[in-house]
Amino acid sequence: MVLGVSSSSTHVQSLLEMAEGRCGQQHCEEAIGLLEEAVHIQPGNARLYYQIGFCHSGGCRQHRLVHPDMAEQYLRHALSQATPVAEPLLRARILDALGNLRGRRVTDAAALKEAIACHQEAAEIYRRGDRLDDWAREEFNQANIWCDLPEAEFPEKWAEAVNHYEFCVLV
Numbered sequence: 001m002v003l004g005v006s007s008s009s010t011h012v013q014s015l016l017e018m019a020e021g022r023c024g025q026q027h028c029e030e031a032i033g034l035l036e037e038a039v040h041i042q043p044g045n046a047r048l049y050y051q052i053g054f055c056h057s058g059g060c061r062q063h064r065l066v067h068p069d070m071a072e073q074y075l076r077h078a079l080s081q082a083t084p085v086a087e088p089l090l091r092a093r094i095l096d097a098l099g100n101l102r103g104r105r106v107t108d109a110a111a112l113k114e115a116i117a118c119h120q121e122a123a124e125i126y127r128r129g130d131r132l133d134d135w136a137r138e139e140f141n142q143a144n145i146w147c148d149l150p151e152a153e154f155p156e157k158w159a160e161a162v163n164h165y166e167f168c169v170l171v
Helices: 002-024 028-041 046-057 068-081 088-103 109-128 132-148 157-170
Strands: none
Touching: 002 028, 002 046, 028 046, 046 068, 046 088, 068 088, 088 109, 088 132, 109 132, 132 157
8 A cells, every 4th residue: 555655646746747847838738737637646735736726826827727716726725734834835835826816806805905914924934934035025915915905995005015115125
Protein backbone atom coordinates (compact mmCIF):
# COMPACT_ATOMS: atom_id res chain seq x y z
CA MET A 1 0.00 0.00 0.00
CA VAL A 2 2.85 2.39 0.76
CA LEU A 3 4.05 1.82 -2.80
CA GLY A 4 0.65 2.96 -4.10
CA VAL A 5 0.75 6.13 -2.00
CA SER A 6 4.27 6.94 -3.15
CA SER A 7 3.33 6.22 -6.73
CA SER A 8 0.25 8.47 -6.56
CA SER A 9 2.31 11.27 -4.97
CA THR A 10 4.87 10.97 -7.74
CA HIS A 11 2.10 11.04 -10.36
CA VAL A 12 0.50 14.11 -8.75
CA GLN A 13 3.88 15.86 -8.64
CA SER A 14 4.38 15.03 -12.31
CA LEU A 15 0.92 16.40 -13.18
CA LEU A 16 1.62 19.56 -11.18
CA GLU A 17 4.93 20.11 -12.96
CA MET A 18 3.29 19.56 -16.37
CA ALA A 19 0.50 21.98 -15.41
CA GLU A 20 3.02 24.62 -14.34
CA GLY A 21 4.80 24.17 -17.67
CA ARG A 22 1.53 24.55 -19.58
CA CYS A 23 0.76 27.68 -17.56
CA GLY A 24 4.20 29.07 -18.40
CA GLN A 25 3.42 28.51 -22.07
CA GLN A 26 0.02 30.20 -21.61
CA HIS A 27 -1.94 27.01 -22.24
CA CYS A 28 -4.16 27.55 -19.23
CA GLU A 29 -6.97 25.29 -20.39
CA GLU A 30 -4.58 22.32 -20.59
CA ALA A 31 -3.08 23.23 -17.22
CA ILE A 32 -6.52 23.22 -15.59
CA GLY A 33 -7.24 19.76 -17.00
CA LEU A 34 -3.98 18.42 -15.56
CA LEU A 35 -4.66 20.04 -12.19
CA GLU A 36 -8.18 18.63 -12.05
CA GLU A 37 -6.76 15.17 -12.74
CA ALA A 38 -4.27 15.66 -9.90
CA VAL A 39 -6.91 16.85 -7.44
CA HIS A 40 -8.95 13.70 -8.08
CA ILE A 41 -5.93 11.69 -7.01
CA GLN A 42 -5.12 13.87 -3.97
CA PRO A 43 -8.33 15.63 -2.89
CA GLY A 44 -6.72 16.92 0.31
CA ASN A 45 -3.94 18.85 -1.43
CA ALA A 46 -4.43 22.58 -0.76
CA ARG A 47 -1.74 23.54 -3.28
CA LEU A 48 -3.66 21.87 -6.11
CA TYR A 49 -6.91 23.62 -5.16
CA TYR A 50 -5.06 26.92 -4.96
CA GLN A 51 -3.51 26.44 -8.39
CA ILE A 52 -6.84 25.52 -10.03
CA GLY A 53 -8.53 28.48 -8.32
CA PHE A 54 -5.76 30.82 -9.44
CA CYS A 55 -6.11 29.57 -13.03
CA HIS A 56 -9.91 29.94 -13.01
CA SER A 57 -9.51 33.46 -11.59
CA GLY A 58 -7.47 34.58 -14.59
CA GLY A 59 -4.69 35.45 -12.15
CA CYS A 60 -2.00 34.92 -14.76
CA ARG A 61 -3.96 35.87 -17.89
CA GLN A 62 -7.46 35.94 -19.32
CA HIS A 63 -8.58 32.76 -21.12
CA ARG A 64 -11.81 30.99 -21.99
CA LEU A 65 -11.96 29.05 -18.71
CA VAL A 66 -11.83 32.12 -16.44
CA HIS A 67 -14.75 31.64 -14.10
CA PRO A 68 -14.70 33.81 -10.94
CA ASP A 69 -17.34 31.79 -9.06
CA MET A 70 -15.53 28.53 -9.71
CA ALA A 71 -12.22 30.17 -8.81
CA GLU A 72 -13.70 31.32 -5.51
CA GLN A 73 -14.92 27.80 -4.69
CA TYR A 74 -11.49 26.30 -5.32
CA LEU A 75 -9.69 29.05 -3.41
CA ARG A 76 -12.02 28.76 -0.41
CA HIS A 77 -11.50 24.99 -0.37
CA ALA A 78 -7.73 25.50 -0.52
CA LEU A 79 -7.95 28.04 2.30
CA SER A 80 -9.87 25.59 4.49
CA GLN A 81 -7.03 23.09 4.09
CA ALA A 82 -4.00 25.38 4.41
CA THR A 83 -3.55 26.11 8.10
CA PRO A 84 -1.66 29.19 9.29
CA VAL A 85 0.72 27.01 11.29
CA ALA A 86 1.45 24.16 8.87
CA GLU A 87 1.46 26.08 5.58
CA PRO A 88 1.61 29.81 6.28
CA LEU A 89 3.10 30.92 2.95
CA LEU A 90 0.67 28.84 0.91
CA ARG A 91 -2.15 30.25 3.03
CA ALA A 92 -0.90 33.79 2.34
CA ARG A 93 -0.82 33.11 -1.41
CA ILE A 94 -4.36 31.73 -1.27
CA LEU A 95 -5.55 34.76 0.71
CA ASP A 96 -3.89 37.10 -1.79
CA ALA A 97 -5.60 35.36 -4.73
CA LEU A 98 -8.96 35.33 -2.96
CA GLY A 99 -8.57 38.98 -1.97
CA ASN A 100 -7.73 39.94 -5.55
CA LEU A 101 -10.72 37.97 -6.81
CA ARG A 102 -13.12 39.50 -4.27
CA GLY A 103 -11.60 42.95 -4.83
CA ARG A 104 -12.61 42.88 -8.49
CA ARG A 105 -16.26 42.99 -7.43
CA VAL A 106 -16.16 46.74 -6.93
CA THR A 107 -19.92 47.17 -6.74
CA ASP A 108 -20.26 44.98 -3.66
CA ALA A 109 -19.04 46.64 -0.44
CA ALA A 110 -19.24 43.35 1.48
CA ALA A 111 -16.99 41.64 -1.09
CA LEU A 112 -14.56 44.55 -0.89
CA LYS A 113 -14.43 44.35 2.91
CA GLU A 114 -13.81 40.61 2.64
CA ALA A 115 -11.03 41.31 0.15
CA ILE A 116 -9.43 43.71 2.62
CA ALA A 117 -9.65 41.06 5.35
CA CYS A 118 -7.93 38.52 3.07
CA HIS A 119 -5.11 40.94 2.29
CA GLN A 120 -4.79 41.87 5.98
CA GLU A 121 -4.31 38.25 7.01
CA ALA A 122 -1.85 37.65 4.17
CA ALA A 123 0.08 40.80 5.14
CA GLU A 124 0.35 39.59 8.72
CA ILE A 125 1.66 36.19 7.62
CA TYR A 126 4.26 37.86 5.41
CA ARG A 127 5.23 40.33 8.14
CA ARG A 128 5.76 37.54 10.66
CA GLY A 129 7.83 35.66 8.07
CA ASP A 130 9.96 38.77 7.41
CA ARG A 131 8.88 38.81 3.76
CA LEU A 132 8.67 42.58 3.50
CA ASP A 133 8.21 42.82 -0.27
CA ASP A 134 5.20 40.51 -0.06
CA TRP A 135 3.93 42.38 3.01
CA ALA A 136 4.19 45.71 1.15
CA ARG A 137 2.27 44.29 -1.83
CA GLU A 138 -0.55 43.23 0.51
CA GLU A 139 -0.63 46.69 2.09
CA PHE A 140 -0.79 48.23 -1.40
CA ASN A 141 -3.66 45.87 -2.33
CA GLN A 142 -5.55 46.90 0.79
CA ALA A 143 -5.06 50.58 -0.03
CA ASN A 144 -6.41 50.10 -3.54
CA ILE A 145 -9.50 48.33 -2.25
CA TRP A 146 -10.14 51.00 0.39
CA CYS A 147 -10.27 53.49 -2.51
CA ASP A 148 -13.06 51.46 -4.14
CA LEU A 149 -15.37 51.41 -1.12
CA PRO A 150 -18.40 53.70 -1.25
CA GLU A 151 -17.61 56.92 0.59
CA ALA A 152 -21.12 57.26 2.00
CA GLU A 153 -20.72 53.99 3.93
CA PHE A 154 -17.00 54.35 4.64
CA PRO A 155 -16.15 58.00 5.27
CA GLU A 156 -12.74 56.89 6.64
CA LYS A 157 -11.81 55.21 3.35
CA TRP A 158 -9.32 57.85 2.19
CA ALA A 159 -7.46 57.96 5.51
CA GLU A 160 -7.30 54.15 5.55
CA ALA A 161 -6.04 54.05 1.97
CA VAL A 162 -3.35 56.64 2.69
CA ASN A 163 -2.23 54.74 5.80
CA HIS A 164 -1.78 51.55 3.80
CA TYR A 165 0.00 53.36 0.96
CA GLU A 166 2.35 54.95 3.51
CA PHE A 167 3.17 51.52 4.94
CA CYS A 168 4.36 50.49 1.45
CA VAL A 169 6.81 53.39 1.38
CA LEU A 170 8.35 52.30 4.68
CA VAL A 171 9.73 49.10 3.16
